[in-house]
Amino acid sequence: MCGDPCHRAAVSAKVSPQIAAPLLAWYDANARSLPWRAPPGSPPPDPYRVWLSEVMLQQTTVAAVRPRFESWVARWPTLADFAEASDDDVMAAWAGLGYYARARNLLKCARAVAADHGGRFPDTEAALRALPGLGDYTAAAVAAIAFGRRAVVVDANVKRVVTRLFADDGGNIRALADSITPDDRAGDFAQAMMDLGSSICTPRAPKCLLCPLREDCAGFATGDPEAYPAKKAKAEKPTRHGTIFWLARGEDVLLVRRPDKGLLGGMRALPSGPWTLAHPHPSAASPLPPSPIGRGKGPAAEGGGKGEGEMEGAPAQADWQWLDGEIVHVFTHFRLVCRLAAARVEAQEAGAGGEWWPVARLGQAGLPTLFAKAAEKFRRDCDAV
Template sequence: MKRDSQDAPAQLLSWYDRHRRDLPWRARPGETADPYRVWLSEIMLQQTTVPAAAPYFRNFTERWPTVSDLAVAPLDDLLVAWAGLGYYARARNLHKCAQTVAGGMGGRFPETEAELLELPGVGAYTAAAISSIAFGRKATVVDGNVERVVSRIFAVEEPMPGAKPKLRALAATLTPDERPGDYAQAVMDLGATVCTPRKPKCMLCPWAEICEARAAGIQEELPRKTPKGDKPTRRGVAYWLLNPEGSVLLRRRAEEGLLGGMAEVPSTGWAEGALPGEAAVAAAAPLKVALRRLPGTVRHTFSHFHLELEVAAGRAGADWAAADGFWVPVDRLGGQALPSVMMKVVRHALAHAGRADGGAVETGV
């Protein structure tokens, strides 16, 4: 760096005191941060932007203002409230963590990174954030914003994700003993508002003079990324089955794995290659009913693959109660813990399944 890096934290904190963002989970100057709100926000922000997370955070804290309130909430209520944030394993771990803190810990979060790492769903980033922001302990918080800032300050040209350990080590050299929580939030604010992925506002940056990437004119090129391979496409058929009472068959996914514990419209397995044939679709159906393929395809993208689902609709007969799953009135589907891909299936089926499959159904889904 161009000058003593010991000056950098103080300079950034001075900038932060003037330009800090007003966020719903952030303590105001002079206030003590609430560990529950810090923890909840950091879990939400792991894969979500601040604008997207803010309304969810407000909803959660209004319904469950303390970790003890969240601990006793039914898991399905929490999953429904989480819908749209994705990565439902985080929501299940959120519930487990709340129960752990509210139960064996008397409602108090531990203060050290080592103790925090023992909690369900708390990784290195979240542990460091809670320890520093909520308890004022020195800890190096590294998220995507921090990685971008550090890669530019030190002109790290090694591509991501291989550069992560190096960036963490470099970030640790800047973390101050004083005000580590404010410093962590300051670096994240800097990355979010000034040192942005595209067209960074270098003229407004408090670290412009020490930024090695800016000096070399490569700030917009960093951090470099290893090219990603093409995502595979998996395909399957979902079953839209109505019983004589006009309810839809749903089932619960296994607790472990993709969308674990969520409700779903039953489907065949999801596999690469061609869609399963008619015989395979009939054999995998939850009930032996006449099926009609609906026009069109439901498409959804997960982190590691694309999914294409066709929908087969049918009307259950007298044996409907023997189906493996549970029946939900269509107008109550909005109260189920359905992930985004399944909401797409529901909307597709409602748009295309007509009276041949038991009559049109009105719903607000």
């Protein structure tokens, strides 16, 4: 360090306005109108709406979030309303948005704010950071956008803009972002960075000629801004196989609730067995032993050679029929191929964690997309429904 007490002030007076001022001017003229957002320069919106939108937007596109945000706040207009919602209603309302731990943490967070903070969000980044589901990014974003705090907001957009701006290898994004974050209008600055990242400084084919920061951008100067940030190698995505079951009784179908931990945790679902890694070399493997699972008629007993375990997890001993075809669903870290088996029973209890659900109202069950796809195929292709 230089020992000059004015050093930091000199830096922020010199560097920060060079970036923040033109960016904010651009934002004043080009801010997107979004339902969770206040117009540039106006008072901050309800922290509940800021928080909700930020959590919904984690790894999720604006296009997907917008309608879900609207219906969410119509149903639960305030934090107090939402804190009283049931787990079931919240998980069903989140269905289709993915990353369901967000919904579980959302409710935990709302109840924590109600119980420990008098029903109002804390207004400091550190206190926000301690709430369930708020990591470094979201705590900074809420502090800046909802409370006008100066906070260094770093998400994928900021990372992209900043690495290009400085032609940086990505070693210390936070320090670089800190160096251009203004003391005033930190919330607008953060949202301006995101708008710039989504409309101008895009991952591919950035529109540098429209960029308000072009003159100060080292990445533009290199002639290949797209090289930043460096992209990481993608991991191989293994394939798993499983079975999804449709058990009909009268006009109802059996639904279960998945365990709170793990994939699709806490969500309603059709019963399913284990999702097992495909055998590396199915044809070369020794023939599987004959399997009596399922007993009597049924897919596992028909000797199709599909192997043992396909009926594992079946919710009943029944005359299971395979549907033609399979469901293919791609998750973040594996690809799932599911066979579909259907049966009908006359009288059976739902059992622990199960419930008979009217088929006509399946749309309101809040099934995650995998099971919604499966249910659609059952209803279209299967006469046992």
